[in-house]
Amino acid sequence: MGLNIIVTVKQVPDTHNISGEAMKEDGTVNRAALPAIFNPEDLNALEEALKIKEQVGGMVTCISMGPPNAAEVLKECLYRGADDVILVSDRRFAGADTLATSYALKCAIEKVGDYDLVLCGRQAIDGDTAQVGPQIAEKLGINQLTCIAAVTAVDETSITVRRSVEDGYEIVKSRYPVLLTVTAEANEPRSASAKKVMTYKNIGKEVCNSSYDEAYLTPGACGVVSHIKEWNVETIGADPERCGLSGSPTKVKKIQSVVLTACESKQVPNTDAGIADLVHELIEENIIG
Amino acid sequence: MGTGKNVMVFIETRHGKIADVSLELVSAANGLAASLGGSVEAVAIGYTLHKELETLGRYGCRRVYYTDDERLAHFTSIPYAKTVVRVIREHQPGVVLFGATTMGRDVAPRVASTLQCGLTADCTDLQIGEHEIKDVRYEKTLMQIRPAFGGNIIATIVSPESTPSMATVREGVMKMIDPDPAGTVEIIQEPCQVADDDFLTEILEVVSEEKQVNLKAAQIIVSAGMGASDPEALELVRDLARLLGGELGCSRPVVDSGVLVKDHQVGQTGTTVRPNLYIACGISGQIQHRAGMSEAKRIIAINRDPQAPIFAIAHYGIVGDVKDVLTKMIKAYKTKA
Ligand SMILES: Cc1cc2nc3c(=O)[nH]c(=O)nc-3n(C[C@H](O)[C@H](O)[C@H](O)COP(=O)(O)OP(=O)(O)OC[C@H]3O[C@@H](n4cnc5c(N)ncnc54)[C@H](O)[C@@H]3O)c2cc1C
Numbered sequence: 360m361g362l363n364i365i366v367t368v369k370q371v372p373d374t375h376n377i378s379g380e381a382m383k384e385d386g387t388v389n390r391a392a393l394p395a396i397f398n399p400e401d402l403n404a405l406e407e408a409l410k411i412k413e414q415v416g417g418m419v420t421c422i423s424m425g426p427p428n429a430a431e432v433l434k435e436c437l438y439r440g441a442d443d444v445i446l447v448s449d450r451r452f453a454g455a456d457t458l459a460t461s462y463a464l465k466c467a468i469e470k471v472g473d474y475d476l477v478l479c480g481r482q483a484i485d486g487d488t489a490q491v492g493p494q495i496a497e498k499l500g501i502n503q504l505t506c507i508a509a510v511t512a513v514d515e516t517s518i519t520v521r522r523s524v525e526d527g528y529e530i531v532k533s534r535y536p537v538l539l540t541v542t543a544e545a546n547e548p549r550s551a552s553a554k555k556v557m558t559y560k561n562i563g564k565e566v567c568n569s570s571y572d573e574a575y576l577t578p579g580a581c582g583v584v585s586h587i588k589e590w591n592v593e594t595i596g597a598d599p600e601r602c603g604l605s606g607s608p609t610k611v612k613k614i615q616s617v618v619l620t621a622c623e624s625k626q627v628p629n630t631d632a633g634i635a636d637l638v639h640e641l642i643e644e645n646i647i648g
Numbered sequence: 649m650g651t652g653k654n655v656m657v658f659i660e661t662r663h664g665k666i667a668d669v670s671l672e673l674v675s676a677a678n679g680l681a682a683s684l685g686g687s688v689e690a691v692a693i694g695y696t697l698h699k700e701l702e703t704l705g706r707y708g709c710r711r712v713y714y715t716d717d718e719r720l721a722h723f724t725s726i727p728y729a730k731t732v733v734r735v736i737r738e739h740q741p742g743v744v745l746f747g748a749t750t751m752g753r754d755v756a757p758r759v760a761s762t763l764q765c766g767l768t769a770d771c772t773d774l775q776i777g778e779h780e781i782k783d784v785r786y787e788k789t790l791m792q793i794r795p796a797f798g799g800n801i802i803a804t805i806v807s808p809e810s811t812p813s814m815a816t817v818r819e820g821v822m823k824m825i826d827p828d829p830a831g832t833v834e835i836i837q838e839p840c841q842v843a844d845d846d847f848l849t850e851i852l853e854v855v856s857e858e859k860q861v862n863l864k865a866a867q868i869i870v871s872a873g874m875g876a877s878d879p880e881a882l883e884l885v886r887d888l889a890r891l892l893g894g895e896l897g898c899s900r901p902v903v904d905s906g907v908l909v910k911d912h913q914v915g916q917t918g919t920t921v922r923p924n925l926y927i928a929c930g931i932s933g934q935i936q937h938r939a940g941m942s943e944a945k946r947i948i949a950i951n952r953d954p955q956a957p958i959f960a961i962a963h964y965g966i967v968g969d970v971k972d973v974l975t976k977m978i979k980a981y982k983t984k985a
């Protein structure tokens with residue numbers, strides 16, 4: 360028994376620590392100069408999944424869609440206690456907007472099959488869209504609870520959570536299956552277990568094509584995953600037309616690098632007199648009282 | 649009423665009142681609808697809101713499609729999303745706008761997923777323009793403009809091949825127009841077609857909490873960035889805010905690192921403010937921050953880095969250490985004469 364929990368995790372460029380070097384001369388982004396990290400709120404989603412598993416039992420499967428490199432975040436999931444990890448990777452997924460991303464993830468989740476709970480981060484820091492979670496829920500035809508600040512109760516049939524809303528919060532409950540989007544408020548993610556790092560450090564990938572062996576769907580008999588599963592368009596039974604760029608209704612028309620329009624600005628000397636003059640000027644103009 | 653020419657706004661209500669963000673979007677929709685040659689419409693969901701919805705007319709909304717049902721009195725995802733989808737399919741707007749609120753960001757992606765149409769989050773500007781894809785020209789389509797990639801770039805996103813084009817916009821980004829007391833709106837009652845078993849979320853408790861900070865209403869805001877986030881500097885920022893009768897604001901990393909709560913955050917993903925005076929202390933001035941404060945009437949920037957982008961939009965720039973400058977400012981204010 361227990362719950363089958365799926366967590367979607369994304370590898371993202373570290374946009375919070377973006378520096379000048381990340382921008383090329385021509386104003387485009389030099390992705391290579393940006394370190395790739397585990398999307399912060401996906402760590403909160405994973406933590407919540409592990410906590411729920413500890414409470415009611417079950418199995419935690421992490422799925423990431425991305426380039427081969429995204430296997431790194433799946434390793435991080437294993438280090439923290441995930442039972443199984445799946446990399447959804449294929450050139451044909453490239454250029455996906457949130458609609459095409461949610462479609463691919465929905466196909467992968469259906470391939471996994473039995474699930475009670477799907478946990479996503481509220482948003483990925485590369486775009487802050489917070490769209491993929493609700494779009495997966497819609498495509499799976501299941502309920503969703505977004506912006507979760509805390510899981511307040513969980514049992515074999517239902518989950519109760521606190522949602523942060525503009526003017527306060529609400530406590531809501533849903534039966535399974537349901538998708539949750541988890542915020543940073545919900546918990547403090549655990550760090551990697553040294554023992555698990557030893558176990559999984561050198562784990563390889565097992566590419567499954569359409570003729571893959573069903574046996575790969577469950578972790579190894581001794582509870583240790585032997586491979587990061589890699590699934591492509593065929594494995595998850597996706598319609599290539601709905602994947603990647605061709606499945607994305609939104610198109611980037613134009614990218615402009617930011618040019619600051621300088622306004623008329625006064626340099627105030629950092630001296631007692633300079634600052635006193637500024638304060639007086641503001642008082643005289645009735646800006647401060 | 650031309651198909652695809654109207655601009656529809658999702659109306660969010662809180663405790664029976666239309667949220668400011670919805671009125672801001674209706675205001676902005678006037679310009680978009682004029683460019684498209686259509687009119688401003690709205691989709692509203694709730695219970696006994698008829699009287700309140702009349703407000704929309706004063707902001708230029710011509711028709712509101714209203715689904716009234718006791719079960720819809722409080723927001724839940726599936727019933728609201730299905731209702732919006734039904735209204736969009738029935739009335740075929742060209743553009744649909746949602747507030748980038750917890751409710752808007754819950755419903756809009758679900759609706760976009762059902763309709764398989766484009767949706768752009770947190771737009772900071774919306775325009776109507778033309779776009780060409782593989783020799784097909786779309787004369788009038790929605791330009792969804794937002795900062796991307798850590799704010800180093802501004803992206804213009806279009807989705808002309810699917811209808812409608814949808815976008816979410818944060819509260820405070822669009823300006824509310826002056827209401828016209830003579831403006832009226834036609835309230836069109838829509839049938840509620842949501843089945844009982846679509847109500848999968850059980851609401852156990854709804855708690856309103858008075859916001860601790862009210863940045864939107866503040867005339868003076870003194871804001872702390874990462875350069876003013878240590879306890880000593882932050883205390884000085886607080887002191888100055890208190891002294892001037894202003895509010896305390898901050899940049900996002902200050903919230904992310906747990907120093908201040910989100911209610912203080914100014915910027916694209918925080919609050920958009922237009923105070924008379926904004927004092928940026930130890931804030932570099934990345935676009936996402938500027939998006940929330942660049943329309944302040946006066947901006948004072950304090951930063952030890954003379955190259956900090958904040959100086960480019962500041963009316964007064966002071967290069968120096970925040971603690972040093974703030975101490976001098978507080979002293980100058982206290983001894984004003
Ligand atoms: C999708 C997205 C949405 C975002 N939304 C927002 C948002 O809503 N609001 C927001 O603010 N940010 C937002 N950000 C983050 C934004 O890109 C910047 O990272 C952030 O604004 C930087 O905050 P900061 O200026 O406080 O910190 P930093 O960039 O670290 O700058 C600190 C500044 O302080 C100066 N300084 C340091 N020490 C001192 C000292 N002793 N005296 C004087 N000066 C000193 C430094 O020179 C530097 O300029 C968003 C980012 C993304 C990717």
Ligand SMILES: Nc1ncnc2c1ncn2[C@@H]1O[C@H](COP(=O)(O)O)[C@@H](O)[C@H]1O
Binds near residue numbers: 401422464491492
């Ligand atoms: N490529 C992806 N692979 C796995 N999960 C994803 C991916 N993109 C988005 N997600 C999930 O959806 C959430 C919201 O993403 P976004 O809509 O991009 O802000 C993230 O926090 C992830 O949990």
